[in-house]
Amino acid sequence: MDNKKTPLYKQLKQGIIQKIERGELKPGDALPPERELAESFEMSRMTVRQAISELVNEYILIRRHGSGTFVAELKIPHGRRLKSFSEDMRARGLLPGSKVLEKTIIAEPPASIIADLRSEGKLLMLKRLRLADLYPLAIETVMLPIEKFNNLESRIFENESLYRILEDEYNIKITKAQQKVEVRMPTPQESELLEINYTVPVFHFKQITFDQNDEIFEVAHSVYRGDRYEIETEIYS
Amino acid sequence: MDNKKTPLYKQLKQGIIQKIERGELKPGDALPPERELAESFEMSRMTVRQAISELVNEYILIRRHGSGTFVAELKIPHGRRLKSFSEDMRARGLLPGSKVLEKTIIAEPPASIIADLRSEGKLLMLKRLRLADLYPLAIETVMLPIEKFNNLESRIFENESLYRILEDEYNIKITKAQQKVEVRMPTPQESELLEINYTVPVFHFKQITFDQNDEIFEVAHSVYRGDRYEIETEIYS
DNA sequence: TTCGAAAATTGATATATACCAATCCCCTTT
């Protein structure tokens, strides 16, 4: 993990996230004190603080002055916070997982995708089976304009959050998404991958995601099992 | 401004916010470079960065490496407004309609509703078929604690907005709602009322609605045809 | 004039240090 390209504080951040996702750190657990982390990872306390600060901003950790830093309790849905699959699962107390089904470069994207992305270049298509507690929950197909994300395909591994890679490696901050949700019956291929009977309906999410410059950087289609998933939202007038 | 109690970086943060609010800094405008701010406000650059970092996290400023720091473009306040069925239909260019199926007083509400409403009294149950351009689109079941709404049952007529009655006659203002959305197959009764084949899946919305005092005043269940309805949302992080 | 390389500018990462402030915890006193 001593990659010279990735900043130190991001490496620490990743390490902490992994410990949480592996269950080595559970909600309510205390992190080692900042001074201790600094010493054991051989970095300055300021650098440790930068890693922790970002995690606090993402509601993953909580700081208590004089007391310590703790893994955040799983909470009621964060209003309408935009969540990645991993965050969503964690918030529901489930272990997120992922299995890459397809990773392809599409030279000539279909017209509907071009219209959504407002760009005509080549696409990276990433199709993943999403797991919750090791059982299939969703099929997610993400399409990204390849020219914006150099060498992205080689950085994608199983069980790693795509959004985190985009944020940490390409400095993309997700700010907004437009989403349409339909309900329909699964295709034969979908019901096989999701391991459901053909009589179980599915959610079909169609999402367009915007970065901090209000540019579209992703079009995603997700198909969720209707028998094991429900949407929770809080709406304001 | 040299208040010894408030941290330096917060003072700077406040100052920047005020300049934006007064219009001295407009969306798209560049802030002075960090080194310059540090010098003119007589603080270290790290302190300046802390102030700016918090504003970046709040999407008030945007940093561009090598270029500068800028005031963020205005966000659209809220993508997800709480809409009544009528508003929702009109926004989609459809003519809303309504047909009362049942209007009953329930003396002994089921446990699940008591838990949601946090009140044990009698309920008014109102079950309506919702129409879009005169065709059935949804079945909506609303439950209200009768003691809060004296004589409400006699004021409900066809094709009148329940929310409007509550607001005008009982001074209830809707502020917030929690919603869960499931997908499932319709019951025989539902498919008959909605005039759909038994193979067409439906959305099932379960909503708890809060008034201006954060008190729950309504529990609603709605079943929407999956072949003629889709959810559209805009999500922010 | 146009292209491209070099320089300047600006934010990003990282270290070392100092002291303040809230909380915790142990030990003394009652």
Next chain:
DNA sequence: AAAGGGGATTGGTATATATCAATTTTCGAA
């Protein structure tokens, strides 16, 4: 055993400095 005081622990604020990396600007060569 309970209450209180006071030091130890832990996060919070602030400075000074150095170097890297992305972008913009400048300016010379073609």
